[in-house]
Amino acid sequence: DVKVTQSSRYLVKRTGEKVFLECVQDMDHENMFWYRQDPGLGLRLIYFSYDVKMKEKGDIPEGYSVSREKKERFSLILESASTNQTSMYLCASSSQQGSPLNQPQHFGDGTRLSIL
Amino acid sequence: AQSVAQPEDQVNVAEGNPLTVKCTYSVSGNPYLFWYVQYPNRGLQFLLKYITGDNLVKGSYGFEAEFNKSQTSFHLKKPSALVSDSALYFCAVRGRDNQGGKLIFGQGTELSVKP
Numbered sequence: 758d759v760k761v762t763q764s765s766r767y768l769v770k771r772t773g774e775k776v777f778l779e780c781v782q783d784m785d786h787e788n789m790f791w792y793r794q795d796p797g798l799g800l801r802l803i804y805f806s807y808d809v810k811m812k813e814k815g816d817i818p819e820g821y822s823v824s825r826e827k828k829e830r831f832s833l834i835l836e837s838a839s840t841n842q843t844s845m846y847l848c849a850s851s852s853q854q855g856s857p858l859n860q861p862q863h864f865g866d867g868t869r870l871s872i873l
Numbered sequence: 874a875q876s877v878a879q880p881e882d883q884v885n886v887a888e889g890n891p892l893t894v895k896c897t898y899s900v901s902g903n904p905y906l907f908w909y910v911q912y913p914n915r916g917l918q919f920l921l922k923y924i925t926g927d928n929l930v931k932g933s934y935g936f937e938a939e940f941n942k943s944q945t946s947f948h949l950k951k952p953s954a955l956v957s958d959s960a961l962y963f964c965a966v967r968g969r970d971n972q973g974g975k976l977i978f979g980q981g982t983e984l985s986v987k988p
Contacts, residue, residue, distance in 0.1 A: 761916070790975075797882075799963065799980035800917075847916055858967060859905050859924045862976060864916030 760784070761865035763848050769871045776835040778868050780848030787853035789831035790862060791815075791823060794845040806831055807853070838872045845869050875900045877966050879979035886954045886986050894949040894982045896964030905967040906947040907976065908938055912960045920962075923947060934958070954986045 764779035782789065788807055792800040792815075802815030804823040812823050820842060824832045831850075835842055846869075849862040876899045886892045898904055905924055909917040921932025928940045938949045949962060961983050965976040 766914075797980065800978040802975070805975060849917075856924075859922060861907055861919040861922060862917075863919065864909075866914070866916045869914075 761848055761850055761863050763846075763865040763868050765868050766866065767869050767871075769873060770835075770838050771873055772838060772840060774835075774838045776838050776870070776872075778833040778835075778846055778848075778870070780831045780833070780865055781829050782831075782848075782850040782863070783829065784850065784852070784863070785828065786850035786863075787828070788851045788857075788862075789825065790849040790851075791821075791831065791833045792847045792849065793817070794847055794867070800847065803833065840872050843870060843872045875966060875977050877964050877977050877979040879962075879964055879982045881982050882980075883983045883985065886984070888956050888986055888988050889953050892951050892954040892958070892984065892986070894962050894964075894984060896947045896949065896979060897945050898947060898964070898966045899945065900966050906938075906940065907965040907967070908932065908936070908947075908949050909963045909965065910934075910960050911963065911981075917963060920949070956986050956988055959984055959986045 761782045770776050790805040791803045794800050801817050803821050806812045806825045809828050822834045845867050847867045848865045851860045851862045878897045907922045908920040911917045921930050923930045923940045931937045936951050961981050963981050964979040
């Protein structure tokens with residue numbers, strides 16, 4: 758089974774802090790994604806990556822950056838945390854092999870981040 | 874633009890009754906369609922997908938989904954609901970011209986199954 762591991766389940770940080778959320782997958786997947794989930798808004802894509810050192814902006818990249826130095830690890834960075842970034846953050850990965858368009862995404866259990 | 878709509882925020886069903894969670898989509902060309910389930914304090918789990926072929930797709934935990942091209946719908950169904958099916962359900966779409974792995978998600982439907 759694919760395992761996507763997010764380093765923290767719960768995190769509390771202060772306004773203005775630089776925050777790092779880490780995600781590791783063990784299936785050698787090429788694609789990795791960061792979403793935030795808010796009630797009534799569903800999942801919104803922040804950033805995604807097709808390969809090492811490669812990144813693409815999603816729908817809501819403002820205030821965030823990402824890093825993918827190794828294939829298995831995709832980090833989300835809040836440059837200067839603000840209270841409106843309090844949310845559930847979900848990491849996902851998917852394969853680019855075979856028929857990539859029909860490959861499902863596999864999700865971690867999420868990090869619930871509170872910015873005070 | 875590609876989009877997914879889940880018209881019901883919440884669906885309430887009695888245990889043992891059939892359930893339907895609705896999803897409609899808008900995408901250029903033929904779509905790839907997915908259903909996910911999210912239990913409290915967990916990530917999303919993949920349930921099933923439609924790529925091509927049979928309009929009725931079977932997935933995990935006894936769920937199935939019916940693809941209807943003329944109505945651009947992909948409703949999730951189960952013949953007999955269980956209390957343990959209570960969760961948040963997401964429909965997602967990927968167009969054939971979409972980049973690699975990107976998915977567009979609906980807003981989610983909260984399913985509540987009462988004993």
